[in-house]
Amino acid sequence: MKNIVIGRYVPGKGFLYDLDPRTKLIALLVLMAATFIIDELIHMAAAILLIGVILVIGRISVKRVYLGLRPLLFLLIFTFAFQILFNTQGDLLFETPLYYSPITLGLVVVIVLIWGFTKRFIKFKLLYFLATVFLSLFVLNTFTEPLVFATGTFSIYEDALEMALFIMLRLIIIVTLSTILTITTKPTDLNLGLESVLKPLKVIRVNTEEIAMIISIALRYIPTLLDEANKIMLAQASRGVDFQEGKLKEKVMQIVSLLVPMFIISFKRSDELANAMEARSFIPGHPRTRLHLLTWKTLDTVVLVVSLTLLISSISIRVFL
């Protein structure tokens, strides 16, 4: 439970590490907006090329970015499949008949069952799933005779393919950009940056300093709470709670047996922490001086100008061309 790798700060060197967190946050937002505005495949390719360049210059390992993307794979494939199956706009690109007969349907059921039983032994689950889907389609496509009681078609339209591709690429770009931000920025710096980027919200009476304080305390206590959860799980396991297996009802009971003590302990902890903070002259909403200062460098201005230029040019391409 301790190694939450996704989106963790990785110490290193490079221009991404030297940038001010404010710059990185704003640039992230600007570039994200730009990816949603561009709608030509060639521009998308340019955007991906740009990210590749950032990764290379920033000396960020592609493996880390992939680790950030991995939880999204299912979502990516789901949206892709959804578009292919249900989007029927644009030119027809590919069509093939599907035959439904007891034999083909039976074979599909067998394939699915085999997949269900063997998937736990296979390392590349997603690839294996895709292979199963293709095999099923292939079976439905090939066995024409006899006893066919219905026929259907499997067809792919141009727009479907294009939409699917765009959604995938946009998701990948967004997640890659945010991964770059989190692995090159310390949580404390990120928090400071967030506080100062959110400062304009003070106009509508949002207390940004308090939000920043809450985030920094949450960051501070995540490892402590994980430790606590581990201890409680061990304690409950020693009393006979099995956290590995069980039916749905048992699973719910396991979670309850973890959550209830966690809640009680956290409340007690926060009470003591509040006392300790107050005892050290913390007054909510009062001005405080800061140990950490953010320093704006020329590099920050350059990066900000470049990303804004990209946003503006993507808007103008969309509007005028």
Added chain:
Amino acid sequence: MKPIIEIKDVSFAYSKQQDVLKNVNLTIQKGEWITILGHNGSGKSTLSKLLIGLLKAKTGTIHVDGIELNEDSVYDIRKKIGIVFQNPDNQFVGVTVRDDIAFGLENLQIPREEMIERIDKFSKKVDMFEYLNKEPQQLSGGQKQRVAIAGILAMKTDVIIFDESTSMLDPKGRKKILEYMKQLNDEGTTIITITHDMKEAVSSDRVVVLKHGEILKVDTSTNILRDKTTLEQSNLELLLPLELLHYMDSNNVDHQSLKDFLWASSLNV
């Protein structure tokens, strides 16, 4: 000597049924080291929370450095009294050691340059200078407690309360904290230790024995430590050497019975 803390007729209750503190009267002098000794539930921690205004007394007054503690003055009084709590994890506010020491200074609106100076100085004082960039989960309980002390020292308070600060530490960590207490007291800081551990009471100037919210006795540490009746009345145990002393005073001791006594009391620990 000038009194720094004056507690007059203070009572406190969490609920209506039972008073946790009853008519406590105590004057603490500047530069003094005082120990508040009591069993669990004797009200000793409640007393410390009253002193820095985390709780409000039902009756009675508290003066700190001549200022009466009330809703208006509580923030000024917290600048004079620092407190190190029991659980090292629940008072570590910063993400790193440096941030944690800075927390109190940021609250006091100390300018940044001075903050950096003080952090360096006081982290050196508690031997945590090399750990300034470490995160709390990389530190032992004793080290976290030392960071807490540095955080209070950096705020330059006149009084430091140690509220069972050593009870969750191993013997080595405890010894180190006791050394710092001694050193700080020598340098003129008023120290209040709250504990049920006799060993912590030994070095202090005076000891206050609390029982069920009332002051049973106030005397010098040497007198209290010998006072078997008072300690037994408040469910506290004598230190072994002193118990031996009493035993030898009241019995005709030969070699064998001495051995028996030591054997029996070592099993009692």
